[in-house]
Amino acid sequence: MTFQRAMDGPWGPALFLLLAFLLRATVLPPLAIDGVTPDLVLAVVVMAALRQGAWRGALFGLVGGLLEDVATGRLLGMHALGLMLGGAAAGLLRRRLYPDPWFVPLLGVFLALLAQQIVVLLTFSAAHFAIHDFPLLALIEYIYTTPFAYIIRPVFYRPEAPA
């Protein structure tokens, strides 16, 4: 199986999701700005969604988010829901914006983070949890995650038209 075929199927991106999750839990914490680390899992979900479309994007988001939820052990479904919606939103972009202008990952990460942060905000307000400076932290997360989407872009990039 070639690398390109693997990246068109579920297992290639799934492997990258696991790697992103591990890196985020072990390597990235010392690089945190105000406690915020780049959301590598979201970057992988966005890039996989841009390659494989909205439905697969939603599926990768669901899997990546569930992995985060189960590892954290509470609020099961919060990240799964947020990333599933985010993956779907990012996946819709490629069909609309083909042939893949440079700003697509920028927009994809923005939409996916927006979806995820809306879910987090709604959940936290329902559970009466307070987060100090949520908009600032959300902005840091966006600025910090976007470069990673561009770094992994060559791995996920497929030049031909979406099916």
Place this chain on the structure above:
Amino acid sequence: MVPRRGVLRLYLAAILVLALVFLESVTVHPRISVSRVSGVVNSILLPLELGTHTVAAWTTGAIDTVGQAFTAERENAGLRIQVARLESRVAALEAVQGQNARLKKLLDLRQGSLKKYRTLAAPVVGRSPVNWLDQIVVAAGSRQGVKYGDPVLSYGGLVGRVIAVGGQSATVMILPDPESAIGAMVARTGDAGVLEGNGEASTLKMQFFAAGANVRQGDLIVTSGLDGTLPPGMPIGRVTTVGQGDFGLVHQADVTPLANLDQLDTVLVVLQ
């Protein structure tokens, strides 16, 4: 009439969204049943996390050394490589020295205020894989006697409490987590309240039960034991600002944790 595939997918997505919202609502607070699942998953991930941790540390050292070697000029390349190697060794020694100092402080804590408790030193091998929940993963679990709810300290003071236990690992919710609420009191006066996290590692919010609490800047905050989960008297932090409420009465204060929550490499689990 059979619905089209796209419509079926939409139904499926809607059911999935509802199921996830339901799951969220029933797991909003840490539960032992969920904690067990999470503990098992973290135990499976533990070797991978340890491996990634080790490879990352090794790679960083190697990149530093190679980076320094490449910038060396051709004529004294050998000498510079040697210097680079020595520098990386010095850096490694400094890191070990720093770690030694931190471990010594932990030992002092263990032999001092925690003498009456059974404690276990555990290395931190992972942090929360998400940004909005503050927790760490430590390489000690039920096989070492760690239980759900055990307090966790670092040199300085309280770090948090165990919320999920696996065989060889445990997840600890640390103080800044938005869900963290610790029964605490002012050590000097005994005025009690709840210390809450709000996502900020440097400042925690203390809400006092009674308006007009006798508290001032610099006061030591310790666990009150009133929440029934943590033993009383464990140091948490110091008051940095005191909030005035109606009629000038004190009802809340900002507290800076004594433990450096951004730099946790080894912690002490108090086995209850």
